[in-house]
Amino acid sequence: MLSDDRPLEELLAEVEARAKVCVACPLSQTRTNVVFGEGNPRSPLVIVGEGPGEQEDATGRPFVGRAGALLDKALREAGMTRRHVYICNIVKCRACVIENGRARNRPPTQDEINACFPWLDAQLTIIKPLVIVCLGSPAASTLIHKNFKIMQERGLWFSNRYALAVIAALHPAYILRQAGEAYEKSYRSLVEDLIAAREKVKEIRRLLDTQQPIPPEGEEQMRLF
Ligand code: URA
Ligand code: SF4
Numbered sequence: 001m002l003s004d005d006r007p008l009e010e011l012l013a014e015v016e017a018r019a020k021v022c023v024a025c026p027l028s029q030t031r032t033n034v035v036f037g038e039g040n041p042r043s044p045l046v047i048v049g050e051g052p053g054e055q056e057d058a059t060g061r062p063f064v065g066r067a068g069a070l071l072d073k074a075l076r077e078a079g080m081t082r083r084h085v086y087i088c089n090i091v092k093c094r095a096c097v098i099e100n101g102r103a104r105n106r107p108p109t110q111d112e113i114n115a116c117f118p119w120l121d122a123q124l125t126i127i128k129p130l131v132i133v134c135l136g137s138p139a140a141s142t143l144i145h146k147n148f149k150i151m152q153e154r155g156l157w158f159s160n161r162y163a164l165a166v167i168a169a170l171h172p173a174y175i176l177r178q179a180g181e182a183y184e185k186s187y188r189s190l191v192e193d194l195i196a197a198r199e200k201v202k203e204i205r206r207l208l209d210t211q212q213p214i215p216p217e218g219e220e221q222m223r224l225f
Contacts, residue, residue: 008126012041015122019092025115027093027108033060037088037123044130044201044225045080046163047071048120048139049089050171053105057094062087067172071135074172074187078194084224088123090142091116107138117142124162130204132163133197136171144168155193157200165200169193201225 004011016036022028035052038061055065063071075081091112096103108116120142124132134140140148144158144166158166170193175186202225 008041011126012123015119015126019119022092022116022119024118025093025112027091027095027112030096031093032057034092035060035062035089035094036092036119037062037086039082039086040084041086041127043085043127044205045084045133045197046086046088046124046127046129046131047133047135048143049087049135050138050173051089051091051108052094053173054094054096054103062089063172066176070172070176070187074190074194077191078198080194080198080224086127086129088120090120090139092119113138113142129163130165131197131200132160132166133193134166134168136168136174140168154189155196164204165197167193167197167200198225 019036020034022034031052033052033056035056049063049067052062053065053067055068056062062068071087072082075085091108093116095106095108095112097106098104132143134143137148137150140150140153143160143162144153148168150168150170154168154170156167160166169190170186172190175183175190178186205225
């Protein structure tokens with residue numbers, strides 16, 4: 001894989017095609033669609049959420065429900081759109097429980113996260129972002145450190161094998177469950193963390209002093225950072 005010099009879009013499409021038929025964990029039995037991820041794979045910024053919800057499962061696209069609308073709003077406030085970043089999740093199929101005949105989302109189990117990790121590993125290895133934003137505690141525990149305390153450690157910078165800079169922010173679904181001042185405060189923290197991530201990309205670029213030619217397909221998003 002690493003010595004493969006095909007364009008990264010092609011490599012990613014190949015991994016996606018394999019993920020689409022994955023049956024490595026029991027979530028495969030209840031999913032409608034595998035939600036692999038989308039956006040600009042040449043972006044220096046990757047956002048990683050928890051897992052698909054109802055709308056995502058129905059459409060096969062990440063963050064298209066209410067949490068997605070809030071993420072779009074926060075991205076816009078941070079001067080970005082979805083086309084400037086790549087968005088995916090730590091698990092690619094919806095985790096839910098049936099309650100009174102209705103499916104309710106639940107956090108993925110550690111076994112499900114482990115089973116799905118090779119897909120995320122492949123994505124991040126191909127994309128090689130400069131900065132990763134983890135949304136919520138399961139993503140942060142998976143990509144930053146185990147026992148991550150989202151309330152204490154969000155907004156702090158870490159590093160991992162996939163990116164020089166990794167930050168965790170509050171998950172939009174969590175923010176939607178808050179009211180009044182708590183809602184405002186948590187939403188502001190998400191916007192702040194996204195702004196910090198955008199600034200961090202610029203800072204790393206300056207440090208690395210990369211004046212590499214920009215491929216035409218990446219040109220629009222590159223101007224942002
Ligand atoms: N919440 C997530 O964590 N991911 C999605 O794709 C949608 C909602
Ligand atoms: Fe495969 Fe991940 Fe879906 Fe489980 S959640 S079936 S590991 S793609």
